[in-house]
Amino acid sequence: MNAESLVALLQRHRENAARVLDPEALDYFATGSGEEISLSEAERAWREVRLLPHVLRDVSAIDTGVTVLGDALRAPIVVASTAYQLLAHGFGEVETARGAHAAGALMVVATRATTRLEDIAAAAGAPWWFQVYVVRDRGITRELVVRAKSAGGTALVLTGDTPVFGRKPRQGDPPVTEEMHLVNFGDHLATRDGWRDDTAADASITPDTIGWLREMSGLPVLVKGVLRADDAAACVAAGAAGVIVSNHGARQLDRAVSTVRALPAVVDAIGSNSTVLVDGGVRTGVDVLIALALGARAVLIGRPVLWALACDGAAGVSALLNALRDDLVHAMMLAGCRSVSEITRDLIA
Numbered sequence: 610m611n612a613e614s615l616v617a618l619l620q621r622h623r624e625n626a627a628r629v630l631d632p633e634a635l636d637y638f639a640t641g642s643g644e645e646i647s648l649s650e651a652e653r654a655w656r657e658v659r660l661l662p663h664v665l666r667d668v669s670a671i672d673t674g675v676t677v678l679g680d681a682l683r684a685p686i687v688v689a690s691t692a693y694q695l696l697a698h699g700f701g702e703v704e705t706a707r708g709a710h711a712a713g714a715l716m717v718v719a720t721r722a723t724t725r726l727e728d729i730a731a732a733a734g735a736p737w738w739f740q741v742y743v744v745r746d747r748g749i750t751r752e753l754v755v756r757a758k759s760a761g762g763t764a765l766v767l768t769g770d771t772p773v774f775g776r777k778p779r780q781g782d783p784p785v786t787e788e789m790h791l792v793n794f795g796d797h798l799a800t801r802d803g804w805r806d807d808t809a810a811d812a813s814i815t816p817d818t819i820g821w822l823r824e825m826s827g828l829p830v831l832v833k834g835v836l837r838a839d840d841a842a843a844c845v846a847a848g849a850a851g852v853i854v855s856n857h858g859a860r861q862l863d864r865a866v867s868t869v870r871a872l873p874a875v876v877d878a879i880g881s882n883s884t885v886l887v888d889g890g891v892r893t894g895v896d897v898l899i900a901l902a903l904g905a906r907a908v909l910i911g912r913p914v915l916w917a918l919a920c921d922g923a924a925g926v927s928a929l930l931n932a933l934r935d936d937l938v939h940a941m942m943l944a945g946c947r948s949v950s951e952i953t954r955d956l957i958a
């Protein structure tokens with residue numbers, strides 16, 4: 610699949626999702642925070658980067674394989690954690706997991722998933738990671754982490770940029786039922802009275818939380834939502850295996866810098882000894898190539914997966930991920946890179 614057909618696929622998924630989704634669900638998935646300035650910049654920022662490709666290299670065989678935190682992936686493309694996927698499809702996260710597995714990709718499962726963790730894990734196969742929102746009742750977080758590890762999760766992704774949720778004036782309340790909210794939380798509530806407070810984000814977390822999660826689970830911990838080099842270094846010093854450079858899909862602090870601009874400084878600060886991933890606005894194989902050239906080990910894809918899920922379930926997710934991998938292969942051939950290890954920063958003009 611060439612770049613034009615991938616762009617057409619993305620556009621078709623987005624348009625079809627707008628037709629099939631409940632308008633409130635569409636708004637929940639699509640909106641950004643504040644004036645949506647960061648949202649409007651997310652994709653454009655990747656397109657502003659220019660490349661210096663190699664020539665006269667044998668690119669008859671291309672290898673997109675990569676290992677991230679010990680997990681072997683067919684391509685450096687990960688399905689980002691997104692909440693409330695039952696709003697997009699009747700089988701929600703289970704269908705996303707099936708699609709990711711079929712494409713040889715890794716899925717990050719959200720704390721606020723609307724399907725039981727064990728069912729998602731069974732569909733995902735291995736590997737998969739668990740995204741952690743630390744909630745006010747730390748015992749609930751502990752129990753969810755234990756369940757995730759028991760179900761085969763191989764890493765934790767601590768979301769660090771959400772002491773409170775960003776205000777989204779264009780978004781109303783998502784049509785999420787209490788049962789959807791509590792499908793995983795519910796087993797660990799002493800009583801359902803006050804469950805909203807118990808499962809709200811804990812605004813008191815610090816770098817010490819990294820060690821707490823790591824010691825409790827024995828799993829590597831990535832911290833998601835990092836945009837500053839000094840914060841990245843602090844996370845690694847506290848025991849994180851690495852960070853995910855992210856502005857939360859432009860859903861938290863509006864006017865936060867785009868991730869492609871934040872990525873190089875974070876890589877320079879910790880990349881030699883730690884894993885750095887990036888999300889936010891990545892849409893094409895060239896975007897993935899740029900992310901890898903700037904030092905990311907892999908990228909995460911969020912909204913496009915949701916649109917594919919809404920349109921065609923697992924088959925749509927798998928087709929999207931395969932198309933993105935094919936587009937990366939094409940970009941690597943044109944850049945003169947036979948493997949991910951050959952994608953280096955000297956490609957960036």
